[in-house]
Amino acid sequence: QVQLVQSGSELKKPGASVKVSCKASGYPFSTYGLNWVRQAPGQGLEWMGWINTNTGKPTYAQGFTGRFVFSLDTSVSTAYLQIRSLKAEDTAVYYCARVRDPRYYYFDYWGQGTLVTVSS
């Protein structure tokens, strides 16, 4: 069965970096794009962008350029989200999510989420 399994919670100090992983299984990894979605505490869902798992090309939503980096390791079917120069406002749950049909752009499978807490 399709699964997206993310790495565990992280506690980081302001200015540090964090790398969240999303390991896919149960389907051909390069077939579907992987997206990242942020949910700040008590808030709604915010699309951060996606990475083409076939070409490795990332696309970032406005507001997620510069400090945010999407990457892949296709040998282990894993996508990564790195956040540099962490700020308190980066505290959130980060989800990876697969897009089944790019025409309608809906997320059919989600990782369990990774809580990143930024605090001194």
Place this chain on the structure above:
Amino acid sequence: IQMTQSPSSLSASVGDRVTITCRAGQSMSNYLNWYQQKAGNAPKLLMYAASTLESGVPSRFSGSGSGTDFTLTISSLQPEDSATYYCQQGNISPYTFGQGTKLEIK
């Protein structure tokens, strides 16, 4: 594209018919998707292309609409439907979500 859901929250009884509305800032045909998120869990896809039920989702959920106005309906509310519901436009990047509708069971 801004997505606006109404109401922001509602409380209903088991067996009630519940409707949640999502309005898009511009016309988008049927490129509208719905998710259910229970506390502490990842969102779950309920509906895509406005009215297509995702496999495994109970048939009491239905979706309708086109253009700018869309609805998610639960025909007979069940206790396990307590959750926050989000619409999401799949028409154009950035793929924005509504602010959510928190549904509580009386």
